[in-house]
Amino acid sequence: MLSVSTIINAAMPALQAYVAAQIIDHVVRALQQPDIWAGMQSTAPWLLVEFGLLTVSAILTQLRVFADHTLNTKLTHYIAMRIMQKAKELDVQYFEDAAFYDKLQNAKRQAEFRAIALVTGVFAIVQQTITLISFLVIVITFQPWVALILFGASIPAFVAQGRYSRLYFRLLTWRAPEFRQLRYLEELMTSDKSIKEVRLFGLGDPIVDRHEQTFTSYYDEDVVLAKKRSLLSVAWGMVSTFSFYVAYAWVVWLTIRGTLTIGGLTFYLAILRQSQQTFQGLFNSVNWIFENGLFMTQLFEFFNLKPIMPHTDNAQPMPEPLNEGIVFHDVSFRYPERTEWTLRHINLHIKAGETLALVGINGAGKTTLVKLLTRLYDPTEGSITIDGIDIRQMDMADLQRHIGVIFQDFVRYQMSLNDNIGFGNVVRINDRARIEHAADQGGAAEIARTLSQGYDTTLGRQFQQGRELSGGQWQKIALRRAFMRDGGILILDEPTSALDAQYEYEVFQRFRELTQGRTAILISHRFSTVRMADRIAVISGGELVEHGTHAELMANNGDYARLFEMQASGYR
Amino acid sequence: MTDTTTEATTWQERWQLWLSQSKAALATIPTAFELVRAADPKGL
Numbered sequence: 052m053l054s055v056s057t058i059i060n061a062a063m064p065a066l067q068a069y070v071a072a073q074i075i076d077h078v079v080r081a082l083q084q085p086d087i088w089a090g091m092q093s094t095a096p097w098l099l100v101e102f103g104l105l106t107v108s109a110i111l112t113q114l115r116v117f118a119d120h121t122l123n124t125k126l127t128h129y130i131a132m133r134i135m136q137k138a139k140e141l142d143v144q145y146f147e148d149a150a151f152y153d154k155l156q157n158a159k160r161q162a163e164f165r166a167i168a169l170v171t172g173v174f175a176i177v178q179q180t181i182t183l184i185s186f187l188v189i190v191i192t193f194q195p196w197v198a199l200i201l202f203g204a205s206i207p208a209f210v211a212q213g214r215y216s217r218l219y220f221r222l223l224t225w226r227a228p229e230f231r232q233l234r235y236l237e238e239l240m241t242s243d244k245s246i247k248e249v250r251l252f253g254l255g256d257p258i259v260d261r262h263e264q265t266f267t268s269y270y271d272e273d274v275v276l277a278k279k280r281s282l283l284s285v286a287w288g289m290v291s292t293f294s295f296y297v298a299y300a301w302v303v304w305l306t307i308r309g310t311l312t313i314g315g316l317t318f319y320l321a322i323l324r325q326s327q328q329t330f331q332g333l334f335n336s337v338n339w340i341f342e343n344g345l346f347m348t349q350l351f352e353f354f355n356l357k358p359i360m361p362h363t364d365n366a367q368p369m370p371e372p373l374n375e376g377i378v379f380h381d382v383s384f385r386y387p388e389r390t391e392w393t394l395r396h397i398n399l400h401i402k403a404g405e406t407l408a409l410v411g412i413n414g415a416g417k418t419t420l421v422k423l424l425t426r427l428y429d430p431t432e433g434s435i436t437i438d439g440i441d442i443r444q445m446d447m448a449d450l451q452r453h454i455g456v457i458f459q460d461f462v463r464y465q466m467s468l469n470d471n472i473g474f475g476n477v478v479r480i481n482d483r484a485r486i487e488h489a490a491d492q493g494g495a496a497e498i499a500r501t502l503s504q505g506y507d508t509t510l511g512r513q514f515q516q517g518r519e520l521s522g523g524q525w526q527k528i529a530l531r532r533a534f535m536r537d538g539g540i541l542i543l544d545e546p547t548s549a550l551d552a553q554y555e556y557e558v559f560q561r562f563r564e565l566t567q568g569r570t571a572i573l574i575s576h577r578f579s580t581v582r583m584a585d586r587i588a589v590i591s592g593g594e595l596v597e598h599g600t601h602a603e604l605m606a607n608n609g610d611y612a613r614l615f616e617m618q619a620s621g622y623r
Numbered sequence: 624m625t626d627t628t629t630e631a632t633t634w635q636e637r638w639q640l641w642l643s644q645s646k647a648a649l650a651t652i653p654t655a656f657e658l659v660r661a662a663d664p665k666g667l
Contacts, residue, residue, distance in 0.1 A: 053667050122659065122666040129662035169655040170667070217644060344648025344655075351654055 053122075056115045057174045061181035063108055064329070065189070068321040070101045076314030119171070127163040133354065134159065142360045143427040144387060153227040157346075158353035160223070160230075165346040172340040179333040186326035193319060197298045201323065202330050204294035208287035209334035215280040216342035222276060224349070226269050236262045243512050291327060298323050360429060366446035369453045370438040373403035373539050373570055377424065382433035384416075384423060393419045394593045397433070403539075406571040408584035410611060416593040417574045418458070421542050424572070425454055455536030459545035459574075461529035465511035468499055471528050472506075475535025486535070492565065494554060495531045498524050522549035530558070534565060541571040547580060555580070578615050587611060 074097045081090020134155075145151045190198045223230075236258050239245045249255055299320065306316040382397040394416045401407045409417040422428050424435060426447050435442050442450055455475065464471050472489055473480035480486075486506065490496040502508035502518055509517040510528075520528075526549040533541065547555040555577075558565075575581050582601040589597040589604070589611045597609050604611035660667060 118666065122663050125663040125666065126659060129658070133658075166655050166658050169652060170659045173652060173656075217641070340652070341645065341648050344651040345644060347651040347655055348647045351651060 053115070053118060053171065053174050056111045056118070057178045058181070059107065059111055060115075061178040062185065063104065064182050064325050065185040065322075067101065067104055067108075068318055068325065070097055070104060071321065072314040072318030073097045074101065074314075075317050076312055079313050119167070123163065123167055126167055130163045130166065130350070134162075137354055137356065140358060141356060142358050143422075144359060145356070148387070149228070152231055154349070154353055154356075156227045156231050156234075157224055157349040160349075161346065162350045165343045166350070169340060169343040169347055172336050172343060175336045176333060176340070179329050179336060183326065183329045183333060186322055186329060189322050190326055194301070197301065197323070198326075200294045201298055201327050204291045205327065205331045205334060208284065208291065208331065209338065211283045211287060212280075212335065212338045213341060215276065215283070216338050217345070218276055219280075220342060220345040222272060223346075226272075229265050229269055232265055233262060236265070291331065295323060295327055360426065360447065361443065362447065363444050365444075366449065367440050367444050369445055369449050369538075370440065371453065371539055372568065373438055375438045376403040376405065376570060377401040377540070378436045379420075379423075380434045380436065382423065382430045382435060384419060384428065384431045386428075392431075392593055394423075394430075397595050399588060399595060399598065401570060401572065403438075403570055404568065405586060406566055406573060406584045408573045408575060408581040408587045409590060410575075410578075410581055410587055410614065411590035415590045417590055418544060420590070421456070421458075421544060421572065421574070424540075425456060425542070426450055453536075453538030454540045454542060455533040455538055455569075456542040457529050457533040457544060457546050459548060461526070461532075463511055463525050465509065465513040465517060467507050467509055468495075468502060468528065469506040471510055472531045472535060475532035476537060479535065489531045489535050492531070492534065494527045494557070498527065523551055523554065526550055527554070539569050541566055541569045542574075543571065544574040545576070546573070547575070547577065578618050582615075589614075 074094060077090070077094040077097060081087070081094060084090050187198065190201070239249060240255065240258055249258065302311065302316060302319045302323065305311045306313070311319065377400070379397045379399040382394060383392055384394040385392045397420065409420065411417050419428075423430055424442070426442055429443060437445075437450075464474065468490075469483070469486055470480065472486050472495060473482075475489070476485075483506065487496065487499075490499060490506075498520065499505050499508075510520060510525075511517045512519045526546070530543075530546055533543065533546075547558055550558065571584075573580065573584055581587055584601075586598060586600055587604055588595055589609070591610060597604055597607060597611055599607070605615065656667070
């Protein structure tokens with residue numbers, strides 16, 4: 052559609068100018084004839100031709116609007132899909148890097164608009180070039196010097212616009228962190244997750260002020276640039292207008308002298324005006340393509356990001372069931388771009404079927420250890436094996452499929468209860484019996500009974516008819532999600548932090564039953580929970596300082612005993 | 624990747640920057656067409 056309308060529209064201006072000139076000349080001739088009807092008869096066919104041309108032009112314009120609309124809608128959806136596909140492919144470490152979010156922000160900014168503008172810009176250049184060639188032939192045949200001053204006067208404006216397109220792109224790229232900060236502040240003010248604190252701490256005004264300050268710093272720079280751009284456009288535009296009037300005066304002079312007819316006068320005036328406009332339009336299109344191309348480089352750079360974690364071609368299958376268990380061999384780790392070690396020389400054997408509790412103060416490295424086992428990151432030094440196989444030699448997706456995990460910052464999916472549990476094992480997401488069984492095992496079935504549409508009730512407040520749950524209810528559901536996994540490894544990172552004392556007691560009463568046949572890693576600050584584990588590992592400052600059973604560690608009288616006593620004294 | 628955060632100071636630097644950015648911008652045209660064609664094969 053774009054191609055067809057481009058070619059037809061390209062020929063229209065010259066044709067219309069020619070037909071208009073014919074009509075005027077026929078009218079002038081008719082005025083000199085005594086037979087009015089003969090004059091009308093000779094002019095009427097040209098009127099019909101012009102009517103036909105205008106009708107075709109109007110239909111094509113509307114078809115083009117329709118085609119642009121549908122293409123834009125499809126392209127918006129397609130780019131969103133591609134961004135999501137790319138996000139799915141990239142490693143988690145990308146998502147923990149601020150520079151990645153700047154790149155994402157730049158990629159997403161007006162991407163669909165810029166992509167379609169780039170394509171329509173190319174079509175516009177084709178159309179303008181065809182139109183210009185038809186004009187050029189007429190103007191050069193008429194008077195070559197007229198073509199020279201008419202087009203030559205447009206070149207400085209083109210160079211200036213090009214420079215400002217580049218500066219505008221640079222400004223927006225530089226400002227990506229500020230744009231993200233603006234979006235973040237807006238999110239704080241409008242999200243149900245933050246609104247309670249914002250209201251009770253009286254953060255509304257400070258957040259609005261911060262938004263205003265950040266916006267103003269960008270806005271001032273943007274306005275300076277836009278002002279310079281407009282002033283230059285006016286200045287160079289006046290040069291172009293002056294050159295047009297020089298040519299205009301020349302055509303008027305030729306008409307007065309009798310070299311041109313009245314039809315010729317209107318024809319050349321239309322051609323001169325439109326050819327200069329088309330020439331400027333062509334330059335504007337080139338600049339527009341340049342500007343959009345610069346923005347599109349950001350989207351394509353995002354699409355070209357590659358996963359960092361190495362994938363092996365000859366992946367070994369994840370052992371099932373485990374025999375030897377999980378072994379950390381002198382594992383050290385530091386996050387990319389950081390100099391300090393998060394974990395140092397970790398040697399640890401988690402036997403098959405055993406429950407190991409990880410204990411340590413916040414920031415000790417417990418969750419990082421879990422990230423390494425689930426291959427969200429690879430160790431900087433050392434290795435992790437499962438039944439003797441280095442996990443880097445396994446297929447990452449296969450490894451992750453065999454691990455059920457609940458993180459302390461688990462996701463509250465604003466979707467149905469069925470989905471919130473079923474996401475633990477997407478292959479079984481439509482297996483209602485399995486989901487109900489998982490829910491039955493840990494209190495989530497009671498939640499389902501209180502919901503008007505049972506397992507099909509949407510949870511959360513973000514969507515209509517959604518039902519918000521308490522923190523503890525959300526955690527129960529997240530726990531059931533982890534248990535939906537078929538794999539032999541279970542990782543529970545603070546699984547009971549939001550649960551009431553009674554439910555926590557019930558969970559741990561049934562803990563043995565729930566982890567039956569699985570190797571479990573439990574991270575918790577609650578020593579009532581920790582002591583139920585077969586063995587306990589204490590991590591401090593990224594190092595494994597103690598490990599053993601509860602009784603052994605208490606007898607050692609080390610860090611574990613100190614922390615345990617500290618917590619127990621609070622209950623005495 | 625195009626360095627978009629550097630402000631060129633000399634004419635040579637500006638020319639180099641302009642050249643590299645123009646090349647990068649031009650190189651996006653075929654990819655943009657592929658993107659549009661993939662989104663809507665009949666749209667063009």
